[in-house]
Structures are given as C-alpha cells and as structure tokens.
Amino acid sequence: MRVLESAYNFSASNNLKLIVLWERNDMLNANYSDCFEHIPGATLIQLNYNGKSVFAKAKRNFLTLATSIVAQLTISRKFEDHDVERILIRYQHEMKDCKRYFDTVATLGDGMYMKTCWDFYPNSKDFKLEIKSNIKNLGNQILKPRRCNIGVHIRRSDNAASILNSPLELFIAEITNALRSSPNLNFYLSTDSDDVAVALKQKFDSKIVTGVNVRERNSRKGICAALIDLYCLSTCEEVWGSHSSSFSQRAATISNIPLKVISQPV
16 A cells, blocks of 8 residues: 555656556455555556466466566666665655655656555655545444444564564553553454454453454455455554554554554563
C-alpha cells in the first residue's frame, strides 16, 4: 500500500503516467481489484503468477521475461528493492531529500520502473489507497454489536523480530493494566496466529473481538480477511502494534490514530 501511494504521488507530482503491475502469487493470492479501489489516473495490469504445474512455471518465466523486455525498451531507469533501500539510507529516510532525488530522475528520461516494498516518495497529495467498500462493510458488520476502543495487532508467522521483541506476555500485561483502569474497554484483535487468538479469548473473554478465522496469504479469502482486520484496527481510538510490523503502522496511518508498539525495552 505504501509503495502504491508513493508511486501515485511521484507520478502526480511529475505529470507522469502510472502503470501498476500487480503480481498475484502464493504470498499475495488475490487480484488488486479484490482488495482496493481504483487509483485515479492509473493503468492496472494484473499478472497471475500462481500455480505449480509445468505450464504455470512456464507462464511465470514468460511473464517475467516479457516484463523485463518491455521495461528495458520503454524506461530510462530501473530501481530494484536494494536500490531504493540504498537511496533511503543515503538520505537517512528524509522524504524531502528522496523527493528531490526522484524528481531529478523524472526529468532525465522517459520513464522509471520501480520494484520495491519501500515508500520512496512523500505523500504531498495526501492520497491514501482505499480498501474495497465491500471489505469495509464486512468489517462494520463485525464491529456493529460492540465498539472497540483499542486495536491490538500481534504479528507472528515468519516475522522473527516481532516474535522476539513483542511476546504475547507483554500484550497480556498491557491489556490487563488497561482493564484495571477502564473496565469498559473493548479490544479488536488482529493476529496471524490461531494460538494467540485462542489464548487471548480464553484470558479476556468478551473483551476481545476477533473478526476473521482465515489467517493465510495463499488464498483470496485469506487476503481479504487480512484487509478486514486492517480496516477494523483503523476504526479504533489507537493501535497497539508489534515490533517491526508495517501492518501495525498501516492500521494507524489509515485513520491517523496513535500507534503504541508493544515491545521489550532496548
């Protein structure tokens, strides 16, 4: 989401056409149109990289080669993830300096190909990628019976930094202390771990609201469930997030609400 917002701001600021290449794969098995509303002025190309058959592998190789050839023929500069990270480090993540750098690149040639997970350009247009309205509606149905004050995002799965620095015990302690002071608080829980969801529901019962039970990336249902979680977190008064999690950060950013990272002291 942050990359698409950066790309929109870059293209709008420099009067360039934005083309989004959306790869549907095992790590994000949903189409763009399943997840988000249209980006104003952008052209969307959806590429299906799924499948384990010989044909699917051949198709992936063909799409990768075709994308590379088209990029080489039509652009003046190409930036991979490590290139963008190096630029951000050079400018110490100062977006105003990164803006000047990429604005200069825009004046040098016909186009730029960007393949990255980093936000590389400031949000001068105040543009936010909108989650699909039908996903928001599902989130509103989950929250309708009970308003949640605090959104809790506990990242597990393959995020070793979150597991190490934001253990479950810290979240339990924070929730316990908050309920001692304000017994009427309700918490929306977003997690990619069934064990975490069960443990907190057992500990705090009805104080914990969970909206989804599909926690996987390799299905459309799982991706949409994650976006339901993201939206529900963003409707709270604040988010308690996990160390080194962009999901926690994004939930707070959507509605400009406070983010409190629950983490071990450094």
